[in-house]
Structures are given as structure tokens and as C-alpha cells.
Amino acid sequence: MPKWITQVGCPYCGASCDDLEVLVSDDGKRVLETRNACAIGNEIFHHAQSPSRPKLPRMRQPDGSMKEVSYDEAIDYTAKTLLAAKKPLIYGFGSTNCEGMSAVARVAEKGGAVLDNCASICHGPSFLAIFDNGYPSCTLGEAKNRADVVVFWGCNPMHAHPRHTSRYSIFPRGTFTAKGQMTRTIICVDPRETDTAKLADHHLMVKQGHDYDLFDAFRTVLRGHDIPDEVAGIPKKTILDAAKVMKNARFVMIFFGMGCTHTDGRNHNVDIAISLTRDLNAHTKASIMAMRGHYNIAGPGQVWSWQFGFPYCIDLSKGTHAHMNPGETSSIDLAMRGEIDCFVNVGTDAGAHFPIRAVEQLKKHPFITVDPNICMASEISDLHIPVRVVGVEEPGVVYRMDNVPIQFKKVVDGPEGVPSDEELFDRVYERMCELTETEPIWLLAKDHAKAATNAEQ
Amino acid sequence: MTKKIVLNMITQRSIEEGVAMEKGKTTPEYFKACSIVEMNPEDMKKLGIWKNTSVRVTSEVGSVIVTAKEPTQFCPPGLAHIRQGVWANQVVPPRTQSTGTPQYSGFPVTIEPAIDERVKTALELVQGSVGLWKGGN
Numbered sequence: 001m002p003k004w005i006t007q008v009g010c011p012y013c014g015a016s017c018d019d020l021e022v023l024v025s026d027d028g029k030r031v032l033e034t035r036n037a038c039a040i041g042n043e044i045f046h047h048a049q050s051p052s053r054p055k056l057p058r059m060r061q062p063d064g065s066m067k068e069v070s071y072d073e074a075i076d077y078t079a080k081t082l083l084a085a086k087k088p089l090i091y092g093f094g095s096t097n098c099e100g101m102s103a104v105a106r107v108a109e110k111g112g113a114v115l116d117n118c119a120s121i122c123h124g125p126s127f128l129a130i131f132d133n134g135y136p137s138c139t140l141g142e143a144k145n146r147a148d149v150v151v152f153w154g155c156n157p158m159h160a161h162p163r164h165t166s167r168y169s170i171f172p173r174g175t176f177t178a179k180g181q182m183t184r185t186i187i188c189v190d191p192r193e194t195d196t197a198k199l200a201d202h203h204l205m206v207k208q209g210h211d212y213d214l215f216d217a218f219r220t221v222l223r224g225h226d227i228p229d230e231v232a233g234i235p236k237k238t239i240l241d242a243a244k245v246m247k248n249a250r251f252v253m254i255f256f257g258m259g260c261t262h263t264d265g266r267n268h269n270v271d272i273a274i275s276l277t278r279d280l281n282a283h284t285k286a287s288i289m290a291m292r293g294h295y296n297i298a299g300p301g302q303v304w305s306w307q308f309g310f311p312y313c314i315d316l317s318k319g320t321h322a323h324m325n326p327g328e329t330s331s332i333d334l335a336m337r338g339e340i341d342c343f344v345n346v347g348t349d350a351g352a353h354f355p356i357r358a359v360e361q362l363k364k365h366p367f368i369t370v371d372p373n374i375c376m377a378s379e380i381s382d383l384h385i386p387v388r389v390v391g392v393e394e395p396g397v398v399y400r401m402d403n404v405p406i407q408f409k410k411v412v413d414g415p416e417g418v419p420s421d422e423e424l425f426d427r428v429y430e431r432m433c434e435l436t437e438t439e440p441i442w443l444l445a446k447d448h449a450k451a452a453t454n455a456e457q
Numbered sequence: 458m459t460k461k462i463v464l465n466m467i468t469q470r471s472i473e474e475g476v477a478m479e480k481g482k483t484t485p486e487y488f489k490a491c492s493i494v495e496m497n498p499e500d501m502k503k504l505g506i507w508k509n510t511s512v513r514v515t516s517e518v519g520s521v522i523v524t525a526k527e528p529t530q531f532c533p534p535g536l537a538h539i540r541q542g543v544w545a546n547q548v549v550p551p552r553t554q555s556t557g558t559p560q561y562s563g564f565p566v567t568i569e570p571a572i573d574e575r576v577k578t579a580l581e582l583v584q585g586s587v588g589l590w591k592g593g594n
Contacts, residue, residue, distance in 0.1 A: 012475070012479070013475075038472075039472060039475075039476050040472065040475040040476050040479055043476050043479040043480055044479050047479055047480060047481065050481075064589060064591065116557075120557040120558065121557070121558055121559060121561075122558070124556060124557050124558050125556050125558050128556060156469065156470060156530075158472075159469075159470050159471045159472045159475070160470040160475070162472060162475075191467070191533065191536060192467075192528070192530050192531060192532050192533070192536070192538065193530055193531035194530045195530055197530075205533070208465055208467060208536055208562070208563055209465070209562075209563040258469065258470075258561065258562065259562070261558060262468075262558065262559075262560070262561035262562040262563075263467075263562045263563045264554075264560075264563055265554075266554055266556045266558055267556055313557060326555075326556055326557035327553065327555030327556055327557060328555075329557075330553065330556070330557025330558075331557070332551055332553055332557055332558070332559055333553055333555075333557055335551075336551050349482065351583050352482055352542055352543050352546065352579070352583065353541065353542070353546065354546065354551075354559075355518070355546050355549040355550065355551040355559050356518075356519065356546050356547050356549075356582075356583070356586050357518055357519070357551045358551045358559070359546075359583065359586065359587065360586055360587055363587040373481065374481060374482070374483060375481075375482050376482050376543060376579060376580075376583045379483075379580060379583065379584060379589075380583060380584060380587050380589055
């Protein structure tokens with residue numbers, strides 16, 4: 001009998017839904033159906049079954065074609081390439097588990113690499129603003145149970161985080177928000193009338209790129225001063241009304257996205273949003289949250305912060321201490337200045353999602369992709385190493401957009417012989433140690449910790 | 458004389474793009490979801506084009522042929538939107554204002570009719586840019 005597995009985690013967006021149900025075939029090998037997932041999540045579980053998925057590494061040949069090679073050969077090539085490079089860049093990690101990120105960090109340290117994650121092209125500016133200004137945030141449960149005014153500023157959860165509004169922000173009936181949507185006033189700030197804006201009580205159709213002006217206007221109003229008749233394309237009255245709604249709220253929840261971080265001003269749009277949140281706390285309770293993109297893009301921020309003290313753009317090339325300065329040590333800036341001589345793409349698709357001019361720069365040097373599927377990065381790589389899909393074939397810890405860790409499950413077996421990210425990078429690390437005739441101290445430490453846990457049990 | 462207009466470009470998500478991406482970047486679904494530019498019907502009139510025809514979008518760093526569509530989510534005149542992905546990133550300027558994050562939204566583009574031009578596939582665009590494209594579709 002096919003079996004329904006419950007409380008399954010969805011490896012797509014930062015909402016990291018953990019209430020999926022997946023119907024698995026008799027032999028435990030195939031996903032037949034899913035429940036509760038959005039259209040995108042559903043697609044991931046079905047796509048993992050695709051017969052066209054690569055099951056062996058593929059190496060580019062002199063004639064440009066790709067030829068299958070063994071995992072040993074791929075691991076050897078990766079270890080040697082990383083050691084030969086003067087400044088390799090290891091980038092990605094939106095879509096893997098924390099165990100994998102930790103294993104990659106050990107490899108990066110060994111190779112004196114720059115370690116960066118998708119935050120640098122996504123919510124990196126939010127980190128910069130947080131460094132400057134703090135992060136008055138909360139968990140999504142707080143938003144669900146308390147928020148009676150919800151602001152979506154430069155984000156479109158109906159398309160990017162499809163179940164966000166029904167799980168956390170608009171529709172759910174919480175402890176102190178028992179009437180669900182009826183309890184909540186929704187404010188949306190976006191230059192387009194997005195499907196999220198269509199759900200809002202107040203849509204402020206801001207002039208694109210002028211979010212800073214509008215934040216400034218809100219702060220000015222909240223401090224009791226006058227503002228011009230129109231700011232950023234929004235009439236004064238609309239701003240006054242929205243400010244009043246926020247001021248009179250019991251709990252204001254501000255969610256923000258790429259509308260703030262990808263536009264002019266980058267981190268300054270976010271730091272003034274944080275200042276607005278702080279100002280609001282003089283009148284009521286207010287909280288702010290970055291709409292993190294991938295299901296575990298908060299993960300590298302957490303894992304590397306406790307490993308190196310920095311969340312992203314980590315330059316380990318000095319060997320003894322880490323350095324971080326986005327703008328100098330970010331993937332795009334390094335690529336555009338031609339400072340990188342090897343690129344490893346892990347659990348992301350730099351081929352599709354970097355500006356093409358940056359891809360051209362990276363492609364001048366060895367280019368390795370570690371990803372379960374065929375993607376643009378894998379198709380321009382010198383070597384593509386397939387791995388298991390986290391959340392479908394590999395369990396592990398992931399961090400939701402509010403930094404709540406969730407244990408994801410494995411629902412089916414992965415293709416035979418295909419390793420997880422963690423297994424693959426532990427083997428790369430071991431090979432690098434062999435080649436440099438050094439002790440694999442981190443693997444020994446890992447074995448030691450495992451033995452200690454077993455002894456306790 | 459071919460008409461041209463200058464619009465402010467943003468590149469953002471859509472659920473169709475998300476589903477198609479998970480189906481695979483080389484699938485027809487991904488091509489259909491992402492090789493489009495959404496703009497206000499008024500701007501299409503100014504260009505003298507019909508919806509669902511090819512246009513050339515040119516920014517300070519490059520140009521790309523995409524299909525012009527009427528937006529499902531209202532886009533004011535003067536603003537254009539390409540869903541994030543391969544086609545958008547052909548024209549996204551890599552300048553980061555020293556933050557590491559490229560100018561994914563809010564950069565000027567020139568749009569002109571390119572009615573007889575073919576929209577290239579994702580592989581053709583990306584492999585073509587790095588000298589790996591071997592032809593075919």
C-alpha cells in the first residue's frame with residue numbers, strides 16, 4: 001500500500017512549510033502525490049523523480065561535450081582544482097541543509113577560498129542594514145498570533161512565498177487574532193498592483209526606486225512634523241492615513257523584500273525601514289522581517305556566523321583569520337574585477353541568476369557545479385556533480401526566514417550511489433588533506449563527536 | 458523609422474516562473490514563463506506594437522529579444538518587468554553600489570519592436586555568452 005508521510009518540509013521558499021503530506025509508493029522509492037504544498041513545492045517533489053536526472057558526475061571534454069566520470073575522479077578533480085587556485089570562490093547554498101554548509105565551510109577553509117551565499121545577491125543589503133541598525137524582529141508565530149497591521153513593503157508573497165499569507169500573515173486565526181483576516185489591516189507598498197496588493201486594504205503605489213523618500217515621510221509624520229503634498233508619487237493624505245493605521249495598531253508587522261534590497265540605495269532602504277520600526281515602538285509594538293528567499297538561505301548565515309563570525313562574503317584566503325567586506329568580497333564584485341580563478345556553484349544556479357556579464361567573467365576559469373539537477377550553471381561547467389535533493393531524499397536542519405530551525409525529513413531514497421552535499425564535501429576535504437599531507441582534523445573531530453554521542457546513548 | 462521608448466526596468470518573481478524553474482531551466486515551460494517583458498498597453502501603443510510580438514530590450518550592458526505581454530499584475534506606464542531568470546539577466550547591470558547586490562531592479566532600458574526576431578532559448582543565451590553554444594535549439 002502506498003503510504004502518506006506527514007509533517008514533511010518543503011525545500012523551496014523561505015516560508016519553509018513543514019506541514020506537507022507526501023504519498024510514497026509501496027517500495028518507498030517514488031513520490032506519487034503531495035498535499036498542502038503550493039504549485040512550486042509540488043513541482044519539486046515530482047521533479048525529483050525525473051528519469052532525466054543525472055546520476056554520475058559529468059566532465060567537459062576538449063570537444064566541448066560532457067562525459068560521465070566516477071565520483072572518485074570528480075572528487076579528485078575538485079580537490080586539486082581548489083588547491084591549485086589562488087583565490088577560489090565557493091558560492092550558493094540557498095538549497096542545501098546546514099550539515100552540507102558546514103562541510104563546505106571546512107573545504108573552503110582548507111582551500112583558502114572565498115565563501116559566499118545567495119544572500120549577497122538577495123538579502124545581503126538587509127544584513128548590511130542590520131549591522132548598522134539592529135534587527136527588531138520576531139518569529140512568524142508572533143505575527144500570526146498578534147499582528148493586526150501587516151505591511152508588505154517591496155515584496156509579493158502571493159508569487160514568491162505562496163503560502164506565507166495563509167500560514168503566517170493575513171488569513172490564519174491566531175490566539176489574539178481570532179477573526180483572521182477580519183482582524184488585520186493590510187498595507188502594501190509596491191510600484192505594481194501585484195496580487196499581494198490586490199489583497200491589501202491600503203495599496204501605496206510608490207514610484208519605483210523612491211522607497212527611501214516614502215520611509216522618510218512616514219518617520220517624519222510619526223514624529224509629528226509636516227510633509228510635502230506628495231512624496232514618491234503618494235498623496236500626503238494616503239501617507240497620513242497609513243501612518244495612523246500603523247500608530248493605532250496593537251502590533252505592526254513589516255515584511256520587506258527585493259523591492260527594497262535590489263533597488264537604488266540597497267541597504268539604506270532597509271536601514272530606514274528598521275528605523276521606522278524602532279520609531280513605531282514609541283507608539284505601539286512593531287516588528288520587521290526580511291522575506292528570505294530559499295528555504296534554507298538563513299542557514300549559511302547561522303552556520304558560518306558560528307564558524308567564522310560572518311554570515312556571507314567571507315574571505316578565508318589569509319588562512320588564519322576571516323575577513324568580510326561586501327563590495328570587496330562579494331561574488332559579483334570579485335567576479336567583475338576578475339579576482340577569482342576558480343568557481344564552485346553549490347545548490348544554486350549562478351548561470352541563470354547572475355548578471356550575464358558576471359557569468360562571463362567567472363567562466364574564464366575552472367567552473368564546477370554541485371547540484372541535483374540540470375541547470376544553466378551545470379550546462380556551462382567543466383564538471384557537474386549530482387547530489388541528493390534535501391527535503392526529498394536527504395534529511396537535515398534548515399532555518400526558516402525568521403531563523404527558526406526546522407528538521408526536514410527524507411521521504412524517498414535518492415538515486416543509488418549519489419551522495420549528499422555533506423558526504424561529497426567531506427570526501428573532497430579528505431582528498432585535499434591527502435594531497436597536502438595534512439591531518440583531516442575536522443573529520444576526526446566529527447568522528448569523535450559521533451562516538452561520544454553513541455557512548456551516551 | 459522604428460519607434461523606441463525608454464522604460465524603467467524591474468526584474469521580479471512570479472509563480473509561473475517558480476513552477477517552471479523547478480520543472481527545469483531547459484523546459485518549454487521555463488522558456489514560456491521567463492522570456493517575456495510585461496509593460497503597460499499604453500507603452501505598447503507608443504511603440505506601435507501588438508501584444509505577444511518580439512521586442513528588443515537594450516540596457517547599458519547588453520540586449521535581449523523577448524515577447525511583449527500585457528501584465529497580469531498592473532504595471533504603470535513607464536515601468537517594464539521581466540521575470541527574473543536567464544532573459545532578464547542578459548540586461549541586468551552588474552553594478553552593486555559596493556554592496557555585492559547587482560542592480561536587479563530600477564535600471565533604464567530602451568525597447569524597440571523586433572517583430573521578425575526569434576526569441577533565443579535559455580541554453581542558447583547562456584552557452585552563447587561563454588562560447589559553448591553548438592547550435593540547434
